[in-house]
């Protein structure tokens with residue numbers, strides 16, 4: 001459980017020579033009663049880890065697609081508590097690691113200690129908080145550590161070398177390399193320097209490095225995994241899931257399997 | 262003793278403040294902090310700021326003894342700090358100017374800002390025209406509707422105004438979009454935030470640029486009355502005019518300080534923007550402060566007749582001054598503000614902004630318990646021209662035309 005199951009899942013994929021694929025879905029988009037089947041669908045399609053978004057009223061790191069998904073979830077009454085309760089309900093029948101992506105305020109209101117406790121009880125293995133930089137990480141890191149839940153940090157194109165070094169040192173599970181200066185959303189192409197940037201990050205750390213933000217096609221997946229260990233795909237998965245397009249989800253996730261060639 | 266020498270190195274005022282922003286923005290936030298610390302020490306920067314404040318903004322603004330208003334209330338002597346007489350009609354330009362000069366100093370040529378009432382947007386568009394900076398302003402759809410005149414003013418000044426449809430289409434949503442825009446353009450763009458909110462060092466920078474209000478007032482009242490006032494009153498949206506006014510008075514323990522939030526339709530109706538009266542601690546727009554939120558940490562919509570007070574958060578230093586009981590925060594309803602707006606117009610020939618009318622309305626209440634030996638200063642943060650249409654819509658019937 002916890003960060004060990006993330007490490008194990010990633011190692012298993014990398015040992016096979018494949019790259020990791022982390023799909024992001026918004027918890028409760030389409031109804032919380034769909035969560036179990038959505039996770040199963042993604043796991044069966046070959047996902048390595050599931051990143052599960054907690055809806056928030058003011059998601060400043062997100063573009064229109066995830067904003068809309070969050071709004072749909074909030075409208076149907078989804079809360080952090082309900083998501084944790086639902087995850088707990090089918091904890092035993094799940095064998096894919098779960099990482100929560102949540103803004104800090106729902107966690108702050110819930111209480112960081114209680115949050116970490118309930119994450120453990122619900123089988124949550126890692127947490128990403130996009131609006132908590134290094135400077136504020138004490139607010140949650142101690143509680144998460146106590147329950148052996150991975151606190152996954154983000155490195156960005158703007159991170160200075162000394163910040164990058166700290167982020168690489170502190171991240172657990174994997175390092176989330178943000179591919180653009182921007183918010184989540186489907187992106188056509190990435191900046192010319194991205195390859196160098198990812199290579200640079202890889203040189204800083206032995207931990208797995210996954211690229212995310214804007215990744216939306218099998219071509220992107222292949223392009224990026226040439227430089228790193230895996231990808232995180234948000235808006236595109238949210239869109240496809242909303243449309244019920246299981247076939248394309250399958251193709252997208254499978255594109256990480258042959259990426260190393 | 263409580264002073265405004267806060268915040269600490271991490272940007273906290275007591276338990277409030279901090280820097281809760283995505284990593285993409287952190288280097289920019291740190292760069293800003295350093296640029297600001299250098300500018301503060303640089304006499305040339307202060308001189309340039311001073312020059313524009315005098316010659317362009319029109320400072321200092323008068324501290325006006327409102328004799329007829331005082332008489333009509335039959336209590337204390339009421340003084341008005343006339344921030345409405347600044348160029349562009351509100352205190353907002355004190356901060357916009359300072360930050361625009363900082364923008365140039367950092368070698369950036371582009372500015373993004375949010376606006377509620379449009380006053381901060383107009384002030385920012387104005388200083389960007391003056392200093393030849395590109396300017397993008399985000400404004401909620403609902404606010405665009407109720408402040409049409411200011412939208413056109415910004416466009417005349419050369420700014421691009423972008424409508425924000427998300428959420429309730431008000432100030433909070435405009436801040437969200439401005440932050441998203443800043444993340445996407447951070448390498449060449451500065452975010453001129455309009456109040457003492459956002460991640461450190463913004464609350465400190467905005468307070469310091471607005472502090473000129475309080476510094477002038479303190480000197481002026483001593484010149485005119487020979488002593489400090491008994492009470493100082495200011496309206497609080499994000500809290501910049503109030504913080505600037507209070508800053509030099511915080512350590513004067515004999516001066517009572519009153520912050521006035523927007524009570525909307527009344528606190529009991531749930532339709533209000535009174536963050537300290539009806540909110541709880543949380544984290545929004547980069548800072549830990551009091552917020553209007555539900556029990557699951559979802560931010561609630563604020564409600565006020567005044568677009569500039571229609572914000573579910575408040576500057577972290579206000580949360581600190583509230584928690585430490587140095588400042589008394591209370592609220593004024595839409596109806597009370599409208600009444601005050603009319604009274605000030607009729608007794609003094611001054612049409613106050615709806616925001617500022619909240620401070621006037623509270624001053625009227627305060628006057629009931631004070632005598633003619635007392636003096637009260639109210640911050641008249643802006644003029645009401647922008648609100649005429651909205652006021653007419655509310656008052657309707659009894660007026661011709």
Ligand SMILES: Cc1ncc(COP(=O)(O)O)c(C=O)c1O
Pocket residue numbers: 351352353377378379380381455456457496497498499500501502503568569570614616617642643644
């Ligand atoms: C005239 C006036 N007063 C007050 C405010 C509220 O802002 P703050 O609380 O930052 O002074 C505004 C905001 O738009 C304003 O235009």
